[in-house]
Amino acid sequence: MNEEPDYNLIVILGPTASGKTALAARLAFDFDLEIISADSRQVYRGMDIGTGKDLDEFIIDGKNIPYHLIDIIDPSDEFSLYDFQAIFV
Secondary structure: OOOOOOOOOOOOOOOOOHHHHHHHHHHHHHHHHEEEEOOOOOOEEOOOOOOOOEEEEEEEEOOOOOEEEEEEOOOOOOOOOOHHHHHHH
């Protein structure tokens, strides 16, 4: 018997400043989801200029949209794809 796969991940890709964060936040709000950032710069604390950390966009109609993998390590710390995968799971 062929069953439809159970997908539970929405991926939003696009160029810088194309509205990805706003779209992700709206989808998360509408469908009661959480956001997992895969940005290589947003993981670093204090690196807010030029990284597109639009955290104010994660508040919709007064509700804070849960997000992950943003501001989790200091810039002096090493962070690899292995680390990302370990935290993601």
